[in-house]
Amino acid sequence: MKFQYLVGIASVFFLAGCTTMPRGDNADLIIHNGQVLTINTEMEVIDDGVVVVKDDTIIAVGGHELMQQYQAQKVIDAHDGIIMPGMVNAHNHLPMIAFRGLGEEGISNRLFAYFFPLEAQKLSRDLIYNATKLGAIELAQSGVTTYADMYYHMDEMAKATKEVGLRAVLGETVIKFPVVDAKTPYGGVEYGKKFVEEYKGDALITPAYAPHAIYTVSKEKLQEIHALSEQQDVPVLIHVGEFPNEEKRLEGETQAKTPIEYLSEIGVLDQRLVIAHGIHLTPNDQKLLKEADVGIAYNPMANAKGATGIAPAWEMYRADMRIGLGTDGPMSSNQVDLVKTLSYAANMQRLKYSDRTIMIPEQVIEMATLGGAKALHMEDQIGSLEVGKKADIAIFETQSANMMPNYNPYATLVYQANPSNIDTTIVNGKVIMENRVMQTVKLDDIRDNVDAFEADIAEFAKELAKKAIKSKSLMD
């Protein structure tokens, strides 16, 4: 740990020691009395640190002396907790939270027995709106301040996300068959265009396109989306390398031996692209991804649960690539918090490379914050506690039994912490949870809606269960 102190921006009215003079509020929010993990280039840790916020921006990060330089109406005492950048969940399908827990009985045809009928029959605008709110509360309660999502009716998701107060990159799904919000194949392109126009420039929402995968979106449509993303300057989110040999499922001709080579061949591999999973990547794929400055969302827990494998995340992290952490959707990992994902991020790499010295806690926390910001190409705005960045901040308490002792804050977070240890979550300078109490949307506000969709879906699921095939697993 380093104890060098950062110097905040020049303070306009430095009145330290002059307690009798009235001092103006030169800041909006001050957080103090905690261990600040800056995640800056030097990975500085500031004991008894202070973070000062004005409007939506961090204006100073440093030691206790900043308390003399800044004044604000709102002062948060971190009570010796850990103050860190809000976490970035780089891959999700948040509204699927409405379906989580279904089809968990060892079903071999889960995609057809559950996913498809649920998405075809139950994805109303209302459901997407209410499920997003539930999911966004879970995200906020676990210290996630930004998430990236690929789903449908992204305007409903945007509305719910803004009400809860999170930052998000929301990609409207484009896929070759009709879906709930697009009655014609590839209707997501048109839906997406309107959505991008509506939300471009929003303080919290970054609209995006989300072509599903190379085997469900044609070459022409991938190129059309690429052109649109250039024109409108928005991200493109896509699943790549989740399954082996995805390129073999392509309909057209290709010389490419891998999905990444294919994306390169058709000219869409660029700095606006974010790929989810990346389990099956050759060294050449990794090189292409690095050269094109593509973002990668590593989903260690979902990929283990789904038995899809372990991405070469350590190699990409060490190659200084844009790699962040995701949970995948709640039908894949059944939870959306990154806290539980932290230990998976390390432990899966250690198993993969048979090396217990790699992916140390400090690296995991960097991946969960700045890494996610880089994966989404947002590191100029978020991912660290540095002057000029947006004020997206999570505070962990360290008073609970599981947080004791706290010798190494990174290890405490990665291995000891639970989501419930998140005390306070701040997004864009706004306190959206404080002392575990949501300040924006409260769970009780939406409980009736959740109960209603749960009852409706539970009823529908009884029918689905009849079509589910219990797996003949390897062991039978």
Add this chain to the structure above:
Amino acid sequence: MKFQYLVGIASVFFLAGCTTMPRGDNADLIIHNGQVLTINTEMEVIDDGVVVVKDDTIIAVGGHELMQQYQAQKVIDAHDGIIMPGMVNAHNHLPMIAFRGLGEEGISNRLFAYFFPLEAQKLSRDLIYNATKLGAIELAQSGVTTYADMYYHMDEMAKATKEVGLRAVLGETVIKFPVVDAKTPYGGVEYGKKFVEEYKGDALITPAYAPHAIYTVSKEKLQEIHALSEQQDVPVLIHVGEFPNEEKRLEGETQAKTPIEYLSEIGVLDQRLVIAHGIHLTPNDQKLLKEADVGIAYNPMANAKGATGIAPAWEMYRADMRIGLGTDGPMSSNQVDLVKTLSYAANMQRLKYSDRTIMIPEQVIEMATLGGAKALHMEDQIGSLEVGKKADIAIFETQSANMMPNYNPYATLVYQANPSNIDTTIVNGKVIMENRVMQTVKLDDIRDNVDAFEADIAEFAKELAKKAIKSKSLMD
């Protein structure tokens, strides 16, 4: 899910509907208004279920109608939560909680740089007592009601464990060099004998012997311990198959090709033995373990973190062997709760066998409860909610965002739940935590002691860090 109701034992005074007559307290504790996971042979789930306790024993489990048959001073409303058997953490070194978080910076010589000096210099009786209390609180707060441990000064551990109110199998370590509580090689045998005599027959503590491993305890001492365990009828806990080729590190002659074959060869493989890890087991080893009725503690999270591998737990579970879940010590997994371990239990097996349909949530919960009881040869007393068993019970609330929806309670517990969702923990009929408030030892009672050992160890660790060698990992 099955909704068949269990019939409790014959009620002596059935006075349903007769509200004016005084009714005697024919029970001590009634838990109602929750979904009861019985973990009985039929894996029955009782919606709106009731569990009735008298003294330390479950006397009825069934549906809402039991509320008419039983009366008790203490009635706990589970508020639509999940009522399940307390979990069993089948492998631990709990006092190492005092050291957790140290040596997490990618150290290649962690054993020599941290473990050994910490254990040699810092393991006072006081530390073991206070650290056990801290750990036992974390266990209770996460729904663990029984744990098995291999460590030193087990009388201190027993004292602290009983004060917190947990059930435990405590094995005094036997090892070939002098240790903190035994100044001569194998001094743990004598220490253990006294400890066994002192605690044999205790309501909560099952004393045991804990020879460290086959390569740190001689054949003669393993046989001596085996004879003692037969004579005193107590368990023997040992690490086996944590590393490859442990048999090659044996000093004496052997025909055995594996550690399990060796244990069989020297005549100590029996129904009192509990092996921890079992990562490296041949099919023949598994056969020998099953024939000898040996218990196995599977530690999926610690084994992933330590990059030691994935035990063939699914094969052993399917072979109906005595396999339970453990966390290993807090310098290995950094936490002692089983809630975070649940998803690892499933996900590691799915990765190992490349099959996402195996180790379904219902099986994981069985492993975390009855499986652990079987591993410790205690299934006649604990592990399920059935009439005649000890009242060891955990109640999860289902009102938090992360617990919604709750279509399948097993999936909710394995993938959605956090330790903080545990509301109430009951051991041997005694409520040790209620509504998240500890009823026995409170964290605040020991906070000063924890702060003191943390400060002392943090100071000492600065010296240790100087001897630590940052790893040249595979990737360097």
